[in-house]
Amino acid sequence: MEVKVRIDGVDHKAQAQLIQGTLWVHYNGRVFTQDVSTGRKSRKKGGAGGSSDQVMAPMPGKITKLLVTVGAAIEPGQAVLVMEAMKMEYTLKAEIAGTVDSINCAVGDQVALGKALVKIKPASDK
Amino acid sequence: MKKFTRIAIANRGEVAVRIIKACEEMGIETVLLHSEADINSRAFRMATKTICIGPAPTAESYLNIQANINGALAGGAQAIHPGFGFLSENADFAEAVGKAGLTFIGPSPEAIRALGDKVHCKELAKQAGLPLVPGYQGENQDVEHLIQQAEQIGYPVIVKAAAGGGGRGMKLLKSSTDARELIESAQREGQSAFGSPKVFLEKYLDRAKHIEFQVFGDSTGNVQHFFDRECSVQRRHQKIIEEATSPSLTDELRRRMGEAACAIATLGKYKGAGTVEFLLQDGEFYLLEVNTRLQVEHPVTEEVLGVDLVKMQILTAQGDYVHDAKQIRVPRGHSIECRIYAENPFLGGVPSTGLLGHVEWPEGPGRRYEYGFDANDTITPFYDPMIAKVIVWDESRPRAIQKMIRVLKDSVVFGVHTNIPYLIEILSHKEFVMGTMTTRFIETYFGESLKEPTLTDIEKTVAAGALLQLRGGANGASTTSSSPWASYWRGI
Numbered sequence: 001m002e003v004k005v006r007i008d009g010v011d012h013k014a015q016a017q018l019i020q021g022t023l024w025v026h027y028n029g030r031v032f033t034q035d036v037s038t039g040r041k042s043r044k045k046g047g048a049g050g051s052s053d054q055v056m057a058p059m060p061g062k063i064t065k066l067l068v069t070v071g072a073a074i075e076p077g078q079a080v081l082v083m084e085a086m087k088m089e090y091t092l093k094a095e096i097a098g099t100v101d102s103i104n105c106a107v108g109d110q111v112a113l114g115k116a117l118v119k120i121k122p123a124s125d126k
Numbered sequence: 127m128k129k130f131t132r133i134a135i136a137n138r139g140e141v142a143v144r145i146i147k148a149c150e151e152m153g154i155e156t157v158l159l160h161s162e163a164d165i166n167s168r169a170f171r172m173a174t175k176t177i178c179i180g181p182a183p184t185a186e187s188y189l190n191i192q193a194n195i196n197g198a199l200a201g202g203a204q205a206i207h208p209g210f211g212f213l214s215e216n217a218d219f220a221e222a223v224g225k226a227g228l229t230f231i232g233p234s235p236e237a238i239r240a241l242g243d244k245v246h247c248k249e250l251a252k253q254a255g256l257p258l259v260p261g262y263q264g265e266n267q268d269v270e271h272l273i274q275q276a277e278q279i280g281y282p283v284i285v286k287a288a289a290g291g292g293g294r295g296m297k298l299l300k301s302s303t304d305a306r307e308l309i310e311s312a313q314r315e316g317q318s319a320f321g322s323p324k325v326f327l328e329k330y331l332d333r334a335k336h337i338e339f340q341v342f343g344d345s346t347g348n349v350q351h352f353f354d355r356e357c358s359v360q361r362r363h364q365k366i367i368e369e370a371t372s373p374s375l376t377d378e379l380r381r382r383m384g385e386a387a388c389a390i391a392t393l394g395k396y397k398g399a400g401t402v403e404f405l406l407q408d409g410e411f412y413l414l415e416v417n418t419r420l421q422v423e424h425p426v427t428e429e430v431l432g433v434d435l436v437k438m439q440i441l442t443a444q445g446d447y448v449h450d451a452k453q454i455r456v457p458r459g460h461s462i463e464c465r466i467y468a469e470n471p472f473l474g475g476v477p478s479t480g481l482l483g484h485v486e487w488p489e490g491p492g493r494r495y496e497y498g499f500d501a502n503d504t505i506t507p508f509y510d511p512m513i514a515k516v517i518v519w520d521e522s523r524p525r526a527i528q529k530m531i532r533v534l535k536d537s538v539v540f541g542v543h544t545n546i547p548y549l550i551e552i553l554s555h556k557e558f559v560m561g562t563m564t565t566r567f568i569e570t571y572f573g574e575s576l577k578e579p580t581l582t583d584i585e586k587t588v589a590a591g592a593l594l595q596l597r598g599g600a601n602g603a604s605t606t607s608s609s610p611w612a613s614y615w616r617g618i
Contacts, residue, residue: 001484005591007584016592017483017540023596024483027588029535031546032581034589058476060507064314082311086477086511088294088362089315 055092055118061085063109068118072100080118083111097123127445128229130154130205134198135173137209138188139498140514141420142169145207148436157201159194161187166503177201182508188212189321191219195226205229205443207436211510214419215242215289216321231443233343233398233418241394242418244288245326251413254393256386259405259412261328267313273305275327282330284363285309287316287323293364294319298330331412333564334405336360337372339387340427342438343396345445351384352427352435353457359552361475361568366545367552368423369462370430373523373561374406383411390416398442399424399435405565422465422515425494429461429519460523462530464549466497466514466539468505471548472578479507483540492519493533505542513544523561527553548576 005012014027023034065082068074079091080100101119105111132155135142142158146169149156158173163182170176177197180187187193189212198206206223208214208231217238223230232238241247245263252258261283262275276283276299285308287295295316297308313323340352356372357365375383387402390413401421403414424435441447469475482503487495497514499505505513518533520526531553534546555571557563581589 001596003588003592003595005588005595007587007591012584012588012591014588014592015484015486015538015540016589016596018593018596019481019483019541023589023593024540025585025589025592026486026538026540027585030579030585031538031540031544032585032589034593036593058473060477060479079307084318085507086509089311090476091311 053096053098053120053122054116055080055094055120057083057111057113057115057117058090058092059083059085060113061090061111063105063107063111063117064089066103066105066107068100068103070100070103074098074100074120081105092117094118094120096120099123128204128443129446130203130229130440130444132157132174132201132203133231133440134159134194134201134203134206134228135169135209136188136194136198136206136213137211138164138167138169138509139512140496141209141422141498142167143172143498144496145209145436146172148434148440152437152440154440157198157203159197159201161508163506163508166499168498168500168503175201182506184212184319184508185321191216191222194219195222195228198223198228199226203228205231205440207231207439208419210417210419210422215417217242229443231398231439233394233396233400237394237396238418241390241396241400241416242289244286244290244415245324247390247394247416248326248413250393251390254389256390256413257411259328259331259414261326263326267324269306269309269313272309272325272327273302276305276309277302279327279329282332284328284330285312285325286328287312287320288326289320289322289324290316293360293362295325296363331405331407332566334407335372335374335563336365336403336414336565337375337383337406337411338401338403338421339384340421340424340435341387341391341396341400341402342435342449343391343398343400343442344447344449345397345442346448347392347395347397348449349388349391349396350449350455351387352431352433352455354380354383355421355423355426357423358563358565359558359567360565361572365423365465366467366568367462367464367549367558368426369460369523369526370426371457371460379406379409379411386411386413398439407564422512423463425496425515425517426461426463429494429517430457430459431455432458459519459521460526461517461519462523462526463515463517464530464534464553465512465545466516466537466549467511467545468513468542469511469545470543471545471576472543474575475545475548477507477511478543479505481505481541484538485540486536486538487514487516488533488536490533492529494518501541513539513542524559527559548572551576 098120101121134157155174157175179193179197213219217235220230221235283299317323343349357368359367401417404411494517
């Protein structure tokens, strides 16, 4: 809905909507979101590559190829699996050196955004 | 001459809407052949009739030849419009449609085979003496053999699905180290997206522009070109911004390339709308491929020439369209198209799916919106992430760029993230403004992810005030909201 926010006597017009716990705002030529449960800017989990000791799904999609096995030594930047969404293939890579601790998906699985797909035991833990 | 009273649409999203609108204006009813996933879409609501042809996965619905034909027959259609993507360049589909007693709105199966299969097309181009990018288009698809051929051509080499398009099944081989992995990946993508794992190899031109010519063969087989488009702004070989006409062509180049485009289309006995794509580098042009269908970016041609390519396609399929010999086409002004993708530009462009919230496309002169979804529709992960196209027209290229930036800033899409911030950055970039961008423009200047700008104090305050109002606190000043911004906001 259209909202008007008065700051220092000046009305600022914006479009705003709450969708599933996220506030969407269009103001002054830009759309931005806020996670209204914490007040912080909302940030989807995952991201390209995921957090360092695990490879997470950066989008919902299907696992098409597993390139590593449990116990395998891997290097930063090494491709660990291939997934497909919207008919495009994405190769997910490890961020750190280490060994594959566990694989929590199989080829053909439909996985959700942010799912931890591969856990890596960092090399420094050895 | 035939006269269609009902046309089936074997497609989805914004192009299905585009076709429905052309049919409506011509007094033709429509049958939308859709998957289970697409019942929340504009095309579904607009079509005269809808028939579900299968579940969400494309292989079981949009790529299923028999399901589409059965649906068209059951819906009482006399013809099928395939749109773009899916079965639009599938000769077997075009043939099966004809055998079922229906008309395929597009070129003949023979023309699709001759020009649409990229390997056959290059053979035809060789016969016609058209310049080609060095490459390998052989039948031997053994990975070892393909790697050998790539070494011979010399890296960088591009591997492409022979039946492909739209950047799918296309990979850049920079050296021998990742060649195997990428070739296999292209083969898998080709199989999954187009039903064929066949690939070919091509030398990668590293400072080329992507220039294409719209061609159109009328009912008598007379092929004319409808001038050029430039689509150099590509990411992962997927076009993002297209314009007509190209800012890069001299009159002489435009004439020669237009003649070459007509020559190959004529040789392929082409009828209907098609696109001949070229790469232009150092004043030399090379044939890239021919797309035997309507193109995603067809609106920019329509805007500068004042034509309706979809209606022309339908009339041609009826045997009812002949180029007017007296009409001299002159492009007028400049048109730009931006593809709106449902993706997060701050997370490397990963697809963004979910329920669409408020959507707003700001009206005004010289603005055109092609979109497939409204508020409360769901963007699913099953298909291409393009959810809309924004097209502008203005008197000159600089004015069109200026207009596009403003239009994008005023456009509102809530619920899924879009590439709009990314598009605005591109349109503002010096090289784009000068018109000197090449197909490597994006990788050179934009990498993969945009840096997310931090919110200004005013933005934070507007958000806090908006939240209070949404939660029913009137203007918010007297509420006791738990929002952490509330105290900040009250302090202003």
